[in-house]
Amino acid sequence: MTQESILTVNAGSSSIKFELFELGETMHRGLSGKLDRIEQEGTRLTFSDYEHAESQTVDCQASDHFSAVDFLIDWFESKEILAGVTAVGHRIVHATQLAQPEIVTPALLDELYRDSQFAPQHLINELVIVEACQRSMPNVPQVLCFDSSFHHTMPRVASTLPIPRRYEAKGLKRYGYHGLSYTYLMQELQRLGDPAASEGRVILAHLGNGASMAAVRDGKCIDTSMGFTPAAGLPMGSRSGDLDPGVFSYLSRREGLKSDEFFDMANHESGLLGMSETSSDMRDLLAIESNDVRAAEAIDVFCYQAKKMIGAYAAALGGLDTLVFSGGIGEHSPEVRARICASLEFLGIELNDKRNADNDPVVSPMVSRVNVRVIPTDEELVIAQSVSETVAKLDRSFDQHSPNVSATSATNQGTQS
Numbered sequence: 001m002t003q004e005s006i007l008t009v010n011a012g013s014s015s016i017k018f019e020l021f022e023l024g025e026t027m028h029r030g031l032s033g034k035l036d037r038i039e040q041e042g043t044r045l046t047f048s049d050y051e052h053a054e055s056q057t058v059d060c061q062a063s064d065h066f067s068a069v070d071f072l073i074d075w076f077e078s079k080e081i082l083a084g085v086t087a088v089g090h091r092i093v094h095a096t097q098l099a100q101p102e103i104v105t106p107a108l109l110d111e112l113y114r115d116s117q118f119a120p121q122h123l124i125n126e127l128v129i130v131e132a133c134q135r136s137m138p139n140v141p142q143v144l145c146f147d148s149s150f151h152h153t154m155p156r157v158a159s160t161l162p163i164p165r166r167y168e169a170k171g172l173k174r175y176g177y178h179g180l181s182y183t184y185l186m187q188e189l190q191r192l193g194d195p196a197a198s199e200g201r202v203i204l205a206h207l208g209n210g211a212s213m214a215a216v217r218d219g220k221c222i223d224t225s226m227g228f229t230p231a232a233g234l235p236m237g238s239r240s241g242d243l244d245p246g247v248f249s250y251l252s253r254r255e256g257l258k259s260d261e262f263f264d265m266a267n268h269e270s271g272l273l274g275m276s277e278t279s280s281d282m283r284d285l286l287a288i289e290s291n292d293v294r295a296a297e298a299i300d301v302f303c304y305q306a307k308k309m310i311g312a313y314a315a316a317l318g319g320l321d322t323l324v325f326s327g328g329i330g331e332h333s334p335e336v337r338a339r340i341c342a343s344l345e346f347l348g349i350e351l352n353d354k355r356n357a358d359n360d361p362v363v364s365p366m367v368s369r370v371n372v373r374v375i376p377t378d379e380e381l382v383i384a385q386s387v388s389e390t391v392a393k394l395d396r397s398f399d400q401h402s403p404n405v406s407a408t409s410a411t412n413q414g415t416q417s
């Protein structure tokens with residue numbers, strides 16, 4: 001019998017991650033993988049089974065995101081991965097209004113395509129893969145899980161952009177992203193028994209290729225560093241983060257830079273990559289910084305801006321109880337955590353060198369005013385949980401209206417033989 005499962009899809013600007021959660025009495029992790037380096041040299045698919053953790057790699061001949069999606073769906077079908085899939089969950093970075101996961105409808109897809117300029121590097125890529133999954137699994141519910149939902153609790157003082165009021169009616173405000181990661185981190189804080197999870201002042205630092213922070217008071221987000229688009233806030237792998245608006249007007253007047261060129265510069269050529277002129281990857285820069293002043297400066301700017309953001313959020317929260325590092329850099333780099341936290345003792349932030357070097361779950365000393373934690377994020381689990389809850393709700397409403405129909409019985413008849 002085919003194993004029933006939920007498929008999660010997390011499409012980013014240059015990668016698509018997926019994972020199967022097998023359904024039984026409890027959910028079990030199955031196959032997972034990542035198609036990365038999309039639109040670069042050497043696009044490849046790496047996958048592994050949870051049980052047999054050794055990963056395998058397949059080369060992918062894809063010139064753009066669209067052909068990479070086709071490649072992935074063909075690979076799923078060739079491996080008969082989709083036959084048991086009863087629901088698919090997608091990470092969608094932006095939805096202007098929606099606070100809860102939603103089952104996709106044609107009207108919702110149209111609305112998201114209309115809004116795609118809110119997150120131009122992400123949203124189109126994500127919607128293309130939703131449609132590909134719909135074509136391949138026409139009878140399977142596709143659940144959209146929104147990054148921006150986590151930040152709906154932000155007060156107006158944090159979400160309002162200081163530009164003429166008329167633009168707000170057109171949707172120009174600060175939305176915030178990385179919300180699925182933040183949802184997981186708050187869930188973990190709760191599970192670990194950290195009292196600040198429900199009552200207290202928490203800063204969550206998701207430092208990956210994209211980087212942001214969120215300030216959370218009594219379990220609710222009150223501010224976050226990404227804003228109208230995911231290009232705002234901290235410097236990132238290749239995104240600038242916050243920029244003086246004068247930079248665009250100056251470059252457009254002096255160098256004739258067009259808005260599309262400015263977009264590419266700020267999103268693809270800036271951040272660690274732009275400052276180091278070498279790489280957007282923190283590991284590469286840490287490896288060469290002792291001999292390369294540009295790499296050293298790029299890391300310094302990244303850590304300095306992160307430190308300032310912590311100071312700003314401690315002020316917004318009226319103090320700090322817990323600081324969480326996550327994302328590829330936050331989880332794996334003792335050096336970056338140490339540089340960010342240096343001289344923040346006045347806020348109660350201290351690191352224990354040994355624990356920090358070991359990437360321990362708690363990297364602050366045993367007795368410390370602020371708990372400094374390292375929590376590996378798990379956006380996939382949040383997506384799978386949301387799918388399971390959303391489909392259960394759908395089942396209940398089917399049960400009320402039509403007792404013989406069940407959404408979870410809708411396995412992928414489109415690909416089953």
Ligand SMILES: Nc1ncnc2c1ncn2[C@@H]1O[C@H](COP(=O)(O)OP(=O)(O)O)[C@@H](O)[C@H]1O
Binds near residue numbers: 210283284
């Ligand atoms: N051991 C490490 N030390 C420093 N940086 C690391 C380490 N491992 C991963 N990283 C960095 O994490 C970043 C990628 O983060 P990740 O969260 O995996 O990215 P994505 O946003 O694509 O999900 C890269 O800059 C990478 O260099």
Ligand SMILES: CC(=O)OP(=O)(O)O
Binds near residue numbers: 093147177209
């Ligand atoms: C929203 C965002 O920046 O996501 P990522 O870090 O996955 O690029």
Ligand SMILES: [Mg+2]
Binds near residue numbers: 012208209210
């Ligand atoms: Mg990520």
